[in-house]
Amino acid sequence: MxxxxxxxxxxxxxxxxxxxxxxxxxxxTHPLTWRLRDDGEVVWLEEYLRKDGYQSVRKxxxxxxxxxxxxxxxxxxxxxxxxxxxxAGLKWSLTLQGGEMPxxxxxxxxxxxxxxxFKDRLLMEQQPHLLIEGMILGALANNSxxxxxxxxxxxxxxxxxxxxxxxxxxxxxxxxxxxxxxGFDFDIAVHTGAGRYICGEETALINxxxxxxxxxxxxxxxPGQSGAWGKPSVVNNVETLCNxxxxxxxxxxxxxxxSGDRTDDGGSKLYGISGPVEKPGLWELPMGTxxxxxxxxxxxxxxxRQLKAWLPGGASTGFLLPEHLDLPLDxxxxxxxxxRLGTGLLAMAPQxxxxxxxxxxxxxxxxxxxxxxxxxxxxxxxWTVKLLRAxxxxxxxxxxxxxxxxxxxxxxxxxxxxxxxPGAAMPLQTALKHFxxxxxxxxxxxxxxxxxxxxxxxxx
Amino acid sequence: MMxxxxxxxxxxxxxxxxxxxxxxxxxRKEMAHYEQPQAACIExxxxxxxxxxxxxxxxxxxxxxxxxxxxxxxxxxxxxxxLIFRQPVGRHVVLVCDSxxxxxxxxxxxKQALVSQLGIDYGQTTEDARFTLLPVCCLGACDGAPALxxxxxxxxxxxxxxxxxxxxxxx
Numbered sequence: 001m002x003x004x005x006x007x008x009x010x011x012x013x014x015x016x017x018x019x020x021x022x023x024x025x026x027x028x029t030h031p032l033t034w035r036l037r038d039d040g041e042v043v044w045l046e047e048y049l050r051k052d053g054y055q056s057v058r059k060x061x062x063x064x065x066x067x068x069x070x071x072x073x074x075x076x077x078x079x080x081x082x083x084x085x086x087x088a089g090l091k092w093s094l095t096l097q098g099g100e101m102p103x104x105x106x107x108x109x110x111x112x113x114x115x116x117x118f119k120d121r122l123l124m125e126q127q128p129h130l131l132i133e134g135m136i137l138g139a140l141a142n143n144s145x146x147x148x149x150x151x152x153x154x155x156x157x158x159x160x161x162x163x164x165x166x167x168x169x170x171x172x173x174x175x176x177x178x179x180x181x182x183g184f185d186f187d188i189a190v191h192t193g194a195g196r197y198i199c200g201e202e203t204a205l206i207n208x209x210x211x212x213x214x215x216x217x218x219x220x221x222x223p224g225q226s227g228a229w230g231k232p233s234v235v236n237n238v239e240t241l242c243n244x245x246x247x248x249x250x251x252x253x254x255x256x257x258x259s260g261d262r263t264d265d266g267g268s269k270l271y272g273i274s275g276p277v278e279k280p281g282l283w284e285l286p287m288g289t290x291x292x293x294x295x296x297x298x299x300x301x302x303x304x305r306q307l308k309a310w311l312p313g314g315a316s317t318g319f320l321l322p323e324h325l326d327l328p329l330d331x332x333x334x335x336x337x338x339x340r341l342g343t344g345l346l347a348m349a350p351q352x353x354x355x356x357x358x359x360x361x362x363x364x365x366x367x368x369x370x371x372x373x374x375x376x377x378x379x380x381x382x383w384t385v386k387l388l389r390a391x392x393x394x395x396x397x398x399x400x401x402x403x404x405x406x407x408x409x410x411x412x413x414x415x416x417x418x419x420x421x422p423g424a425a426m427p428l429q430t431a432l433k434h435f436x437x438x439x440x441x442x443x444x445x446x447x448x449x450x451x452x453x454x455x456x457x458x459x460x
Numbered sequence: 461m462m463x464x465x466x467x468x469x470x471x472x473x474x475x476x477x478x479x480x481x482x483x484x485x486x487x488r489k490e491m492a493h494y495e496q497p498q499a500a501c502i503e504x505x506x507x508x509x510x511x512x513x514x515x516x517x518x519x520x521x522x523x524x525x526x527x528x529x530x531x532x533x534x535x536x537x538x539x540x541x542x543l544i545f546r547q548p549v550g551r552h553v554v555l556v557c558d559s560x561x562x563x564x565x566x567x568x569x570x571k572q573a574l575v576s577q578l579g580i581d582y583g584q585t586t587e588d589a590r591f592t593l594l595p596v597c598c599l600g601a602c603d604g605a606p607a608l609x610x611x612x613x614x615x616x617x618x619x620x621x622x623x624x625x626x627x628x629x630x631x
Contacts, residue, residue, distance in 0.1 A: 004625070008626060115561065118603055153543050154599060194543040194544050196597075213540040358563065368595075
């Protein structure tokens with residue numbers, strides 16, 4: 001290969017990066033990222049230990065009280081960073097253990113595929129030991145004997161870094177039998193996937209881990225009762241687990257105080273932004289930072305574009321408007337606006353962007369990634385795409401928009417096994433609410449004969 | 461965890477497909493990570509795919525024998541996951557991210573440029589068997605959008621002008 005070809009390959013290669021210099025990141029305010037290096041190189045075990053690595057595991061093992069870990073996590077109210085926002089401590093308190101119950105599994109959901117989300121990759125590629133440390137604490141609290149990092153297949157670099165870090169941790173006695181002389185056994189394997197967004201749904205993830213098609217399972221039983229191979233299993237997102245070590249070391253009050261008086265949700269958050277902005281990127285900021293502050297950090301919209309609408313945390317969250325830029329981005333506040341915080345990585349749509357086209361793109365994604373288990377999702381999403389494609393071309397029929405309303409309602413919460421269909425419905429419903437006129441402009445034809453009547457529109 | 465059992469016989473699937481001994485060893489090593497061997501199914505498919513570029517029909521039965529499960533279960537998994545290829549692909553697979561952040565930053569132009577430069581659309585392979593083009597879920601490279609992946613390498617942001625030089629790196 002010629003030198004110029006190889007140098008072009010290198011210059012175009014994607015590298016995960018945090019847009020905050022080391023000087024700005026401190027242990028007491030940036031628990032997720034203060035150890036990261038400005039040069040973007042991996043923080044391996046030696047450096048990690050120098051930077052107080054594995055101290056929380058040492059502390060927890062010394063104290064020997066798994067229930068205290070759960071109590072601290074509940075009190076800190078660390079909410080699930082994969083997007084659902086469920087309290088990790090509460091989840092852990094529901095894991096069956098004790099008595100005749102066999103020890104179960106600690107599973108890290110590293111299947112990061114939510115469109116617009118690029119945060120877990122950074123943590124795994126540059127600071128693998130923080131995740132391992134968090135998983136050990138999770139295993140202690142939930143009495144897990146083995147852990148898996150369920151990693152999406154495309155994250156080749158994450159797999160390489162994690163496997164080397166796991167080997168380092170094993171050699172140093174942080175994983176394996178009798179961790180640090182405590183009598184506690186726990187080890188971790190990296191399980192890589194082979195595509196499909198649905199693998200990020202926790203019960204579909206367990207099916208996939210077991211070597212099956214990634215269809216979701218009915219809940220209950222919840223994974224904490226009966227998960228992988230029928231054993232109590234805990235599934236937590238990468239960023240969630242990376243919060244645990246500092247919470248255990250510094251306590252719930254410290255964690256709560258990280259967000260100041262911005263919001264009731266505590267801690268810091270990896271916030272990011274993408275789309276046509278000047279400097280798309282990723283930062284660790286206090287929970288409750290506003291969309292406006294994040295957009296400012298990104299230098300505003302690219303080339304004087306005007307912001308039209310934005311998704312606060314992935315494709316499965318609802319559209320917000322420029323007027324929502326002042327809201328603190330926490331789980332409850334965003335929820336009240338008819339959206340969800342999701343993963344907290346913003347995607348910005350400029351004024352000239354057709355919302356019909358953007359919705360068509362989003363629903364094509366959801367339709368393609370539906371696992372096909374439930375009818376509203378399997379059949380409703382391709383139908384939605386078909387209607388949106390017609391509207392985009394200005395060939396919609398009278399009644400199409402009402403039909404979209406109905407299809408979205410049919411995908412609502414509780415009507416399907418998992419949150420995939422509700423996730424597809426939320427951006428559509430908010431787009432129809434805020435930008436209905438754009439959809440109406442795509443209607444040019446009377447209702448076709450084939451469509452007259454057979455579908456009762458308006459009621460679920 | 462499962463104990464690894466030593467390899468005793470040659471594993472032959474349908475169509476005279478014979479599993480490479482090194483691949484069987486790799487599969488058995490994966491099986492040791494799980495309570496039940498079926499969990500190594502996706503990895504087993506990927507092991508075969510790394511050798512042949514795709515998963516030939518005969519490999520399904522061979523993998524089923526190694527894992528001790530039915531071929532239908534293996535085929536069900538093989539056809540579910542988008543990165544397992546059940547038909548031949550080119551020497552290099554180009555995965556274009558078509559998710560929202562890339563869509564907002566020039567995916568359409570990038571995809572059009574790929575289609576015109578390669579002369580193929582999604583699911584097709586160039587006549588010289590060099591490239592196969594496929595769409596992919598958000599690559600998690602949204603601060604480098606629009607992004608694409610060629611084999612194991614992720615690139616972004618990629619403009620249509622970058623493509624000729626970039627593709628040249630994959631003979």
